[in-house]
Amino acid sequence: MGKLDGKAALVTGAGRGIGRAVALELAAQGAAVVVNDLGTSLGGEGSDQSIAQQVVDEIKAAGGRAVANTSSITDYDAAGEMVQQAVDNFGQIDIVVNVAGILRDRMIFNMSEEEYDIVAAVHLNGTFNTVRHASALMREQRSGRIINFSSVSAWGSPGQPNYGAAKYGVLGFTAVLANSLNKYGVTSNAILPGATTRMTDSTPRGLEFMKEHGKLPSEMAEGTDGDPANVAPMVAYLATDDAQHINGHFFGVRGTTIALYSHWEMAGVLTAEGRWKPEELIELFPDTLGKTIKAPEPVTLPGSPRPLKGAAAMQADPATWKTLAPGIELWERSTYFDAKR
Amino acid sequence: MGVLDGKVALVTGAGRGIGRGVALLMAEEGASVVVNDLGASLDGHGVDTGPAASVAAEIKAAGGNAVANTDSVTDWQAAEGMIQQAVDAFGKIDVVVNVAGILRDRMVFNMSEDEWKDVLNVHLKGTFNVCRWASVRFREQRSGCIINFSSNSAFGAPGQPNYAAAKAGIIGLTLNCANGLSRYNVTANAILPSGHTRMIDSIPRAREAVAHTGKLPSELAKGTDKDPENVAPLIVFLASDAARSVSGHIFGSFGFSYVLMSQPKIIKTLRSDHRWSVDELSELIPKAFGPELETIKNDSGFYNKIQEIPGGQWVDLGNGREFWGSKLEPYGENVW
Secondary structure (H helix, E strand, C coil), rough: CCCCCEEEEEEEECCCCHHHHHHHHHHCCCCCEEEEECCCCCCCCCCCHHHHHHHHHHHHHHCCCCEEEECCCCHHHHHHHHHHHHHHHCCCCEEEEEEECCCCCCCCCCCCHHHHHHHHHHHHHHHHHHHHHHHHHHHHCCCCCEEECCHHHHHCCCCCCHHHHHHHEEEEHHHHHHHHHHHHHHEEEEEEEEEECCCHHHHHHHHHHHHHHHCCHHHCCCCCCCCCCHHHHHHHHHHHHCCCCCCCEEEEEECCCEEEEEECCCEEEEEECCCCCCCHHHHHCCCHHHHHCCCCCCEECCCCCCCCHHHHHHHCHHHHHEEECCCCCEEHHHHHHHHCC | CCCCCCCCCEEEEECHHHHHHHHHHHHCCCHHHHHHEECHHHHHHHHCCCCHHHHHHHHHHHHHHEEECCCCCCCHHHHHHHHHHHHHHHHCCEEEEEEECCCCCHHHHHHHHHHHHHHHHHHHHHHHHHHHHHHHHHHHCCCEEEECCCCCCHCCCEEEEEEHHHHHHHHHHHHHHHHHHHHHHHEEEECEEECEEEEEEEEHHHHHHHHCCCCHHHHHHCCCCHHHHHHHHHHHHHHCCHCCCCCCHHHHHHCCCCCEEEECEEEEEEECCCCHHHHHHHHHHHHHHHHHHHCCCCHHHHHHHHHHHCHHHCEECCCCEEEECCCCCCCCCCCC
């Protein structure tokens, strides 16, 4: 008995990396899967139909149900056909997981129009295209699961103006879905994954690794923290009936850690009885809103290869973790919960 | 003497509404302004060279410096031309303010491909285009200021999947600029504006108002807390030398209030010494994240939230001005 018996899923970008791991996990939990992958290069060039088929074969060999789809999610009508393929083969569409993505990294002042356009087309238009068609059916059947892939690059990765913008856009889009489709029994959540895949192979750190070890990081990821398979269980969980109450949330998933993000809230307010004058803001800002505006400096710890920022810096202290169950620990951002008190 | 004396600014969408208010106040504070507006209808159709020209004329009549530009921000080369126009007319470019925007509201399950693409194109690509070409100059001159207009709709407005995705994307782009260009002394911030403009005139609530008053909300806004010109002082502040250390933030302008937003950050982390099974997650996720899964909402009603702050929590700053500060950290999960 699987947690997803009788359900039908579409997973985009399911031929390799995280998408493949998600497709395999959904199938292992009993879902029938449309395995979509265009089989392009990391930069979005070319196509290879065998990539999706290999994952379908793997699922079938393990006794599961799957069909391959090798269309591009950037094509509005083709995305509709992917959803229809699930209906034609498996009778319905219950789960859509948007993983497909490409990279074209460049500093903004050197970026070409095409580098922007193609990344926005795949990540943003592609995610819209599948959801647009699936949501119409999910609305009719009064149930559904949408799981979109964002990225921590959304928080401002310097060399990724295209990818970072698209991935923050996915968060906004997911929030809209959460607010507009929940009345039809549909939940929508976003994952900010971390894994060692061909995407991270292409980063400077990945290339450094290659020089040192003679192998790409992704080739040595299996069984490590960076194994893309580690991302899959959380996705499968969000797709289950058990997770019906989880809607509109952003989860960071890497290795065996699962992080929950806060959302946008007011940190401070300056108010007046009439329109402000710029001079008034110049005078009052530093001691009011300006007081908390600087982020803390990164922390360098003995043994850590690079300085730690944000939650990672706080989590380095073992005392901030408490045991929830044997082998399982929970960390809370004390500054956030203090502020909420 | 103005706080922007000697600066050169490009303001897109400056022919009407909030953009116009920004262009006028920047000019009043001493900036020379390229007033860009295609003069399109709210849904992006048509062109009219009138709005940009009339704002430029208004600025000049008041003794300021301005030139009009009526190209579309969606055009990559035209965006380069806007920056070039600032350089040609005023010698440099110091500030870009991206306000231009259109609306095509529809529930996601009914939205057409064109409704999606057109909105993404104007807001996100248009903002990218202008930032891209400005950043080349900013990098060379080792200074610059980017102010991009997002919206609280980005946080989940149900009938605006296209607009929300674009406006959220603009925040991502802004944070990228803030981090990628900080070494060149460039700041980048995002704005959640408000104000009764023709954008607001188009929503269902506005049609009710017309039935009551016989006037569109935008026609009744002047001088009230709904006046779109209320956003401009915040923009002038962020463009001034007084805000050179303010970068990578999201600010809201609601009524006569300015808000500094707290950005998403990791608040809880669950970890295991082995790979998770789905069964384990079914048991442990509600246990670990339970309260937050209920209480965190994509709720963007900041105007009302400001009204709901208890009177005792405000600090009196004199002359009718007040400050409310939470202990929430404004910056996000700054992994870069």
